Amino acid sequence: MTRVLVVDDEPQILRALRINLSAHGYEVAVAADGAAALRSAAASPPDLVILDLGLPDMDGAEVIGGLRGWTDIPILVLSGRAGSPDKVRALDAGADDYVTKPFDIGELLARVRAVTRRRAAAEESPTVQLGDAVVDLSAHTVVRDGEAIRLTKTEWSLLEILLRNPGKLVSQRQLLHDVWGPAYEKETNYLRQYLAQLRRKLEADPSRPRHLLTEPGMGYRFRP
Amino acid sequence: MVMARGQLRIYLGAAPGVGKTYAALEEAHRRASRGTDVVVGFVETHGREHTGAMIGDLEIVPRRTIEYRGASFTEFDLDAVLARAPRVVLVDELAHTNVPGSRFEKRWQDIDVLLDAGIDVLSTVNIQHLESLNDVVTKITGVPQQETVPDEVVRRADQVELVDMTPEALRRRMTHGNVYPPDKIDASLSNYFRVGNLTALRELALLWLADKVDEQLAAYRRDKDISETWEARERVVVALSGGEEGDTLIRRAARIAARSGADLQAVYVAGGDGLNGTGSTRHLARQRLLVESLGGTYHQVVGDDIPQALLDFARGVNATQLVLGASRRGRAAQLFSRGVGVTTTAQSGSIDVHLVTHEKVGRGSRRTGLPGAISRMRMIAGFALTVLGLPALTAIMHPWRDDLSLTTDLLVYLSATLLIALIGGIWPALVASLAGFALLDFYFVQPYNTLTIATREHLFNLLLFVLMAVLVAVIVGISARKTAQAAQARAEAHTLAALAGSVLRGDHPLQALLEQVRETFGLTSVTLLELGPEPGVGPGERRDPNDWRVVACVGEPCTSPGAAETDIPVGDELSLALRGRTLPASDRRIVEAFAVQSAVALRQERLSAQAAAMRPVAAADKMRTALLAAVSHDLRTPLASAKAAVAGLRNTAEMFSPEERAELVVTADESLDRLGRLVANLLDMSRLQAGVLGARPVPIWLEEAVPPALDEIGEPAAGVTIRIADDLPAVSADPGLLERILVNIIGNALRHSPPDRPPLVSASAHAGLVELRVIDHGPGVPEDAQELIFTPFQRLGDQQAGTGVGLGLALSRGLAESMGGTLLPEDTPGGGLTMVLTLPETGE
Structure with missing residues (x-):
């Protein structure tokens, strides 16, 4: 059974999430502040953490840092509507995705499924279905409508990072860092250009992408 | 026989589609009907029916086919026309660049050959193709022009006829499909064929024709507030x-x-x-x-x-x-x-x-010699008095020379010399003293009538006379010059004061005044400093004597009087700090006057700012009351329905059928969604009004920002057409806020669009700005109501309850403005509303 740790200082939210998640077959642990969350996670490691960024005792990014020190379990962040810098900071600290309050429980469950499935899928088959294109990550080939599509080295690197993290919102900074190197932080126009090229090669309608999605100002996400 | 050169007639248009080719064809028919031998050398109809039909029965010289890089092109056939040798030939598009492999690079060169052969030519050109206007047009339209024609080619034409059409009429023609095929219409209308663009191009065309482009460009730029585009050349x-x-x-x-x-x-x-x-x-x-x-x-x-x-x-x-x-x-x-x-x-x-050169060349200015010294007239009078007065005096005194002592003689001559000094200044006085010396010696010092002096005492007396005369003359001269200088200083100060006075009547008197000081005295910076915190501090608080604050400055600000080359205190709390050079004492006086004026200007600015600040308060109060009333209604309604549904489920759940229970849950959920949206809008609105929105602009590319906004809207947005080129520059915007705006205006457009004509989202870049247009073909909004829809809770034709709270557009506009952009409504040609969101390009 998948074990979920929910961290939030609002008792009503904790209650609502506990009931909903339990009803969908998750085992739920709750914590009302950052310290309790870190203790609980250390005592019995969960498979997924749902973390509110506005905690009374410490900054959400600190909690993420504390967890990332020893585990790479998926972390889903809950945040208020305002403040995209908070979200970017959380993503850069190692969060997998975020959901904005007030959220639809259906959407939250979908995100939970996406990030937990990723862990299961990561080790499995090297081929990924992207719309009507099939990407073979080990053989480095893409086939679309029976035709092989050529990708440049940089396009491959980007695509691979996104495909290996299905559902995860990968921050701009991380993509730049992993593909171009640590000296690149602000060159978001590179990302845009290469993603536009990838979409032209892989998406059915590049102007309305279904799989390689942009979260403007934050990062990119592969939606299977 | 020398063949006369053919005549060139050019139809000049401001934009494609105004009817140049049509007009040229009309002229061709007119000439043909008079029996002239007219052929069509080249006509580009762009698939426009009316133009195509206009060719009618005119003879067409077949085009040449050229193979280039594996493709074949048809091109105007110069040699065929020369061989055909008509009287008049129509060759469209003067600025056209020929396919490589043609005889000339440009079509206007072909035409030149035709003219040389004595053939009259009718041709067409658009204003944006004129070489001298290339930069300007690119900056206006954001579209670089590849094909240009040298101005003199058009200027040399025997006749240039402007084919004019108002922007509105041209846009109407476009919506009727007379210019471009239907699938290109919306995009064209929102890019090149914007009213602003067309108006600018039309003005350019008219100005160019009037041969006054240069002169008017500056004015044009001023009127349109274009600050960083083209420079006046001279x-x-x-x-x-x-x-x-x-x-x-x-x-x-x-x-x-x-x-x-x-x-x-x-x-x-x-x-x-x-x-x-x-x-x-x-x-x-x-x-x-x-x-x-x-x-x-x-x-x-x-x-x-x-x-x-x-x-x-x-x-x-x-x-x-x-x-x-x-x-x-x-x-x-x-x-x-x-x-x-x-x-x-x-x-x-x-x-x-x-x-x-001018009339005064070589005549000298009226004041010569030392500036401000005794005038020429007085000097002449002084010399005259010396030449005439001294001999006269000698003649009068001569008979009594034995009765008078030498002392009296000396004093009389001294008096005369002083009089001359007073009248004529130093030079006549000098001459007079020497002349006096000679006259006294000759006539009044024994032995008489010789220049010999008998006693040493007499010689000493005479030398003293000369010395005194010279000294007095010098003193008179100096004082005269001082008087003149003082008068001039007054005049100078007067000039400056007059200038300052004109400065003070402007919009920003303080800034203008400081600029005036800086310019007049050649300084690098002028700063007005104020001591202590903002005015209005309680009397108990003590001021830090070194706590200077910059109130206004031109040039690099100077933060304390100590850091300035010259500082001029005004009262206890203000100081004018000047940098760039140390002012001499004489300038200081004038600058002090400026300093006092600047203090006055400061007070004036503060008072008028206070007055201006008070004005909106009353208006805001009224608005707040209305808002509160509307909000309390809009908040309470969904809250009541959600509460009713949930309470029912909680207390009397067993009385409902499963369907009824589901319905209640849906009601509660929808009501809460509405409540959520409203609260979010209100929060943002109040943050916006309090100025604490905290927009953090980052580079965002519109083609990436629009799809997520459509996802957010969900299913209804599936039909929205996006037409955004991916080479548009990035805009500087806060991602979250931009999405709110997009969701709002695209959502509105969807709500008002007929089901078979979904909205179109297009974007284009112009002069440092990126425009996003959300175009719907719904009922539209009458022009006089277009500003009204941006007022909170002014839902136009308020009919559907529960479709948002009339806050959306007000908020969207506020958000756009907080990011340095604008949100403006426009009519969609052919019916409907177009929302234009303009955002600045990123600076990088």
Whole structure:
């Protein structure tokens, strides 16, 4: 059974999430502040953490840092509507995705499924279905409508990072860092250009992408 | 036989689709109907039916087919037309670039050959293809022009006919599909064929025809608030000496400026000590008005070295031409030093110097010699008195010379010399004293009638006489000069005060005043500093004596009086800090007057700011009351329905059927969604109004930002068409806020669109701005109500309850403005509303 740790200082939210998640077959642990969350996670490691960024005792990014020190379990962040810098900071600290309050429980469950499935899928088959294109990550080939599509080295690197993290919102900074190197932080126009090229090669309608999605100002996400 | 060159007639248009080709065809038919031999060499109909039909029965010379890089092109066949040798030929699109492999690179070269062969040519060209306007057009439209034609080709034409059409009419033609095929219409209308674009292009075409483009460009730029686009190419500076001839110079400079479309600036160099300028206040005041009436500006700078000061000013304003008067000095004076004109010319470097002659050349200025000394008239009178008065005096005194002692004689002559000194100054007095010495010696000192002096005492007396006469004359001369200087200083101060007065009447008097000080005294920065915290601190609080605050400044701000070269305190709390050079004491007096004026200007600005701040408070109060009433209604309604549904489920769940229970849950959920949206909007609105929204602009590409917004809207947005080029520059915007705006305006467009015509989202870049257009073909909004829809809770035709709360557009506009953008409504040609969101390009 998948074990979920929910961290939030609002008792009503904790209650609502506990009931909903339990009803969908998750085992739920709750914590009302950052310290309790870190203790609980250390005592019995969960498979997924749902973390509110506005905690009374410490900054959400600190909690993420504390967890990332020893585990790479998926972390889903809950945040208020305002403040995209908070979200970017959380993503850069190692969060997998975020959901904005007030959220639809259906959407939250979908995100939970996406990030937990990723862990299961990561080790499995090297081929990924992207719309009507099939990407073979080990053989480095893409086939679309029976035709092989050529990708440049940089396009491959980007695509691979996104495909290996299905559902995860990968921050701009991380993509730049992993593909171009640590000296690149602000060159978001590179990302845009290469993603536009990838979409032209892989998406059915590049102007309305279904799989390689942009979260403007934050990062990119592969939606299977 | 020499063949007469053919005549060229050009149809000039402001934009594609105004009907140039049509007009040319009409002319061809007209000539053909008179029996002239007319053929069509090349016509591009762009698939426009009316134009195609207009060719009618005109003879068409077949086009040539050219193979180029594996593709075949058809091209105007010059040789075929030459062989056919008609009287008149119609060749469309003068600016066209021929396919490589043709005889010439450009079509206008083909046409030149036709004209040489004596064939009349009818052709067409659009204003954006004219070479000299290329930059301007690119900046207006954001579309670079590849095909250009040299201006002189068009200028040389025997006739240029403007095919004119109002922007509105052209846009109407477009919506009817008369210009482009239907699938291109919306995109064209929102890009190249925007009313603003078309109006600008049309104005350009008219101006070009009127041969006044250069001159008007500056005005155009001013009117449209285009700050950083094209530069006026020339700037003419005219140097004024303060003499009468300045009028002539200014008029001449204005003509030079007008010819090259240049700015005109007049400058007067006052002396470095603020005192020795030779300018006449009266002339300068008049000349300043003259310059301003000719569209120029008047400036005054201080400098000892006039050529240097002039050139410094000219370089400072990027002048390209400098107009000076030819020397007013006589030939003799020119022998001793090079004049201002010669020196300036020698040092001017890249600035062209025009030396303009005028009526006063060589006559000398009215004041010669030491500036401000005794006038020429008085000096002549002094000499006259010396020459006539002294002999007369000698003649009168001669008969009594034995009765008078030498002392009396000396005192009489001394008195006469002093009188001459008072009237004529030092030079006549000097002559008079020497003449007096000679006369006394000859007639009154024994032995008489010789220049021999018998006793040493007498010689000593005579020498003392000369010394005293000279000393008195010098004193008189100095005091006369001082008097003149004082008068001039008054005049100088008066000039400055008059200038300052005009400055104070402007919009930002304080800033303008400081700028005036900086310019006049050649400083790098002028800062007005104030001591202590903002005014209005409680009386108990003590002020830190070193806590200076910059109130206003021009140039690099100077943060404390100690850091300035010169500081001039005004009262206890203000100080004017000047940097750039140390001012001499004489200038200080004038600057002190400026300092006091700036304190007055500061107080004035603060008072008017307070008054302005009070005005909206009343309006805001009224608005807040209305808002509160509307909000409390809109908040309470969903809250009530959610509460009713949930409470029902909680207390009496067993009384409901499963369907009813589900319905109640849906009701509660929907009501809460509505409540959530409203709360989010209200929060943002209040943050916006409190100025704490905290927008953090990052580079965002619209083609990436629009799809997520459509996802957010969900299913209804599936039909929305996106037409955004992926080479658009990034905008500077906060991602979250941009999404709110997009969701809002696209959502609105969807709500008002007929099901078969979903909205179109398109974008284009123009002069540093990116415009996103959400175009719907719904019922539209009447023009007089278009601003109304941005008022909170003013849902137009308020009918559907529960479709948002009339806050959306007000909020969207506020959000756009908080990111340095705008949100404006426009009519969609053919019906519907277009929302135009304009955002700045990222600076990087």
